[in-house]
Amino acid sequence: MGNGRVSSETLNIKKLSNVRTLTKVAVLGSFSFVIMLIEFPLPLFAAFLRLDFSDVPALIGAFAMGPWAGVAVELIKNILHAVFKNETALIGETANFLTGSIMVFTAGWFYSRKKTFKIAVMGMAAGVVLMAVLMSFANYYIFIPLYQKLLHIPLDAIVQMGTAANKAIIDLKTLVVYSIVPFNLLKGVVVSLITIMLYKRVSPILHS
Amino acid sequence: MTKAIEVKNLDYKYSDGTEALRDISFSIDKGSKTALLGPNGAGKSTLIMHLNGILLPQRGKVIIDGKEVNKKTEREIKKKVGVVFQDPDDQVFSTTVWEDVAFGPVNMGIAEEVVREKVEKALKLVDMWQLKDKMPYHLSYGQKKRVALAGILAMDSDIIVLDEPGAYLDPRGKHDLFEILNELHRNKKTLLIATHDINLVAEWADRIIILKEGQLLKEGDRSLLLEEEILMQANLTLPIVPSIFLQACCQRSKIPVTVEEAVNILKRVMR
Amino acid sequence: MLKDINIGQYIPGDSPVHRMDPRVKIILTIIYVVLLFVINNFYGYAISSVFIILPVVLSKISIRYLFKGLRPILIIILITVLFNLFLTEGEVVYRIGSFSITKEGIRMAAFMALRLIFLITGTTLLTLTTSPIDLTDGIERLLNPFKRIGVPAHELAMMMTIALRFIPTLLEETEKIMKAQMARGADFESGNFINRAKNMVPLLVPLFISAFRRADDLAMAMEARCYRGGENRTRMKQLKMSAVDYAAFAFTALLSAGVVYTRFFFH
Numbered sequence: 001m002g003n004g005r006v007s008s009e010t011l012n013i014k015k016l017s018n019v020r021t022l023t024k025v026a027v028l029g030s031f032s033f034v035i036m037l038i039e040f041p042l043p044l045f046a047a048f049l050r051l052d053f054s055d056v057p058a059l060i061g062a063f064a065m066g067p068w069a070g071v072a073v074e075l076i077k078n079i080l081h082a083v084f085k086n087e088t089a090l091i092g093e094t095a096n097f098l099t100g101s102i103m104v105f106t107a108g109w110f111y112s113r114k115k116t117f118k119i120a121v122m123g124m125a126a127g128v129v130l131m132a133v134l135m136s137f138a139n140y141y142i143f144i145p146l147y148q149k150l151l152h153i154p155l156d157a158i159v160q161m162g163t164a165a166n167k168a169i170i171d172l173k174t175l176v177v178y179s180i181v182p183f184n185l186l187k188g189v190v191v192s193l194i195t196i197m198l199y200k201r202v203s204p205i206l207h208s
Numbered sequence: 209m210t211k212a213i214e215v216k217n218l219d220y221k222y223s224d225g226t227e228a229l230r231d232i233s234f235s236i237d238k239g240s241k242t243a244l245l246g247p248n249g250a251g252k253s254t255l256i257m258h259l260n261g262i263l264l265p266q267r268g269k270v271i272i273d274g275k276e277v278n279k280k281t282e283r284e285i286k287k288k289v290g291v292v293f294q295d296p297d298d299q300v301f302s303t304t305v306w307e308d309v310a311f312g313p314v315n316m317g318i319a320e321e322v323v324r325e326k327v328e329k330a331l332k333l334v335d336m337w338q339l340k341d342k343m344p345y346h347l348s349y350g351q352k353k354r355v356a357l358a359g360i361l362a363m364d365s366d367i368i369v370l371d372e373p374g375a376y377l378d379p380r381g382k383h384d385l386f387e388i389l390n391e392l393h394r395n396k397k398t399l400l401i402a403t404h405d406i407n408l409v410a411e412w413a414d415r416i417i418i419l420k421e422g423q424l425l426k427e428g429d430r431s432l433l434l435e436e437e438i439l440m441q442a443n444l445t446l447p448i449v450p451s452i453f454l455q456a457c458c459q460r461s462k463i464p465v466t467v468e469e470a471v472n473i474l475k476r477v478m479r
Numbered sequence: 480m481l482k483d484i485n486i487g488q489y490i491p492g493d494s495p496v497h498r499m500d501p502r503v504k505i506i507l508t509i510i511y512v513v514l515l516f517v518i519n520n521f522y523g524y525a526i527s528s529v530f531i532i533l534p535v536v537l538s539k540i541s542i543r544y545l546f547k548g549l550r551p552i553l554i555i556i557l558i559t560v561l562f563n564l565f566l567t568e569g570e571v572v573y574r575i576g577s578f579s580i581t582k583e584g585i586r587m588a589a590f591m592a593l594r595l596i597f598l599i600t601g602t603t604l605l606t607l608t609t610s611p612i613d614l615t616d617g618i619e620r621l622l623n624p625f626k627r628i629g630v631p632a633h634e635l636a637m638m639m640t641i642a643l644r645f646i647p648t649l650l651e652e653t654e655k656i657m658k659a660q661m662a663r664g665a666d667f668e669s670g671n672f673i674n675r676a677k678n679m680v681p682l683l684v685p686l687f688i689s690a691f692r693r694a695d696d697l698a699m700a701m702e703a704r705c706y707r708g709g710e711n712r713t714r715m716k717q718l719k720m721s722a723v724d725y726a727a728f729a730f731t732a733l734l735s736a737g738v739v740y741t742r743f744f745f746h
Binding site: 018019020022023024025026027028029030031033034037053056057060072075076079080083084085090150151152153154157194197198201202205 | 488516555558559562563566587590591594595602606611614615618634635637638639640641642643644645646649650653677679680683684686687688690691693694695697698701702706707708
């Protein structure tokens, strides 16, 4: 006993579907945080730029329950990270939340219009691009100036260091374009690829 | 007297076409100890979910204490019928034992002092009061199971349904659980357990309902436990005690079902 | 393997800092962080060091744990110090090749390092002395007044409770499935990034299925116990602030006044 599955359309009250969304988002958020714990950080700036699979449950959540559910999964994940880990006085969590939410919301929004595999892939592609673009603006206009102001790091020096590594970097704008954009694109593509590989195998439960 | 539970011609079909319940009818008296028997997939869980309005009948009726279960009464029914799920990990989720037991009463919106009283009473009944501030995660399986039961008791339902209460419990844990159930029986609660542990049923139940492939195979009192053919049809076997006595001797009418009855017979014989 | 992952920083204890109302601790931490960025001179740092040393001493938490909290940002502290040391213009005191260290540079570097260390120590102290459960509880209660403008405080709190409850279960399940797959030759710990990513897929599928099943079952069990969202539930008694909390507030007010004073009237 206890194995009898109940599909959502046969359950009697509408409210339950909300309770179900609530528990699913919570469990996915928890799952996402657990994946974050088994992360694969890139060596430099590990605390600020993370490369992990923790956006995968949020993406799946957004496909299954709509774009806002995906954002909620990202929120739960980052609150959990803040209350357990708290390494960077919320800066890392805020950046991670923004990055993940933009991608997940976009992908979920596309999919909510038309639920096909093709649209899901398109949605993720759009999400990754939008995330990379918006996050470069956020870094250019908010995060980098914030670091500069708070920590008194002279931007010219960082740009000079960048120039040493890559001739194309000549100012803050090119620095963002050649360092942060590729990183975010890589992250988004990896997460999307894993989600695509998962999609077919978990989609039956998404639509139940 | 109104029956605690009345099920009339209940049908239920899942969206994938599986017929989980077909034309089920039975009734349960107030204050009785009923066992719902049947192999895996017989429809026990589906039936249980109809008893407190998690599922509503597609055809037929479920009547609890004289009230038909439907969209309008479903809230009230949930207060009347408490369901203890098979796996306590699916049910117990709060951060402390106390909070988890309070979850039901808090949802019912009753006054805070009453919530506190009910929680204390329920936790003391299952002997978990001293662990009230512990995180459920750190408890043993048997303890979690008792917390799950307390969570239902705190809601003060007249009817308590337990899905596989004995599953994965060690013998001592099972024994303790049934002590609690007997205490509830003395408190005039109507108890229904779904299980396929036939020996447990032999010791405990006074009424038997056997399901098979979504249909009611047979309903009756404890003498049903001597009918090997019917039990075999439901992938069950005779309970140990009657099985011994049926092979050894005796007129059918004298066959004992519980250990206690058997002991009494043996004492007489051996004297 | 996963057992080595230390998921929380919280160190149980019974100090006055541990016993403080989590709401108060969160608010005071926020005030403290803001103050750190108001400070612009030596006296300000002197005052704020009292602000951090006193609770550290009271909490009886070993300094070792605080240093551990600093480890993830060590590189950032180092970079900040080096940049400030060598690239601040002013009166030169020392030269190494083409680099020069200025008096202003030393000052700036020290200030920025202190700012970062104080920032991380302060926020780490919050998570060291407050359990994730109390922190979540505190966050919920602080969000409560914002319910009226549409912040779903109750839903968020409920989701956090459920999420907290599933962390150990999911960790255990991950480990179980990893072991089962390693027994059949799967490899999670070597190979390049792409390979590792590929190996994650067979691990994630059963985890997703089990997570969704658990969420469904829990929803049903909650429904069976009359749960239907935040409305019409009994309001249980709120946390009460104690003397320690009020003392902490008074102390904070005093120090904040001190810091603001040094900012505008010294230097």
